[in-house]
Amino acid sequence: MHWQVFEVVVSTFITFFVVVLDAEQPNRIPTLSVLD
Incomplete structure (x- = not known):
């Protein structure tokens, strides 16, 4: 398996x-909301 x-x-x-x-954890800042 290659690295x-x-x-x-x-x-x-x-x-x-x-x-x-x-x-x-909806209270967190949605930093990854763009992936939704």
Whole structure:
């Protein structure tokens, strides 16, 4: 498994994780609202 592929998978997972946390905490500043 190439490191570049690994970095892309990790970046995608982190982005998804942050979006989930942001969705469960409506009091936070919607910094990722553009992805909705």
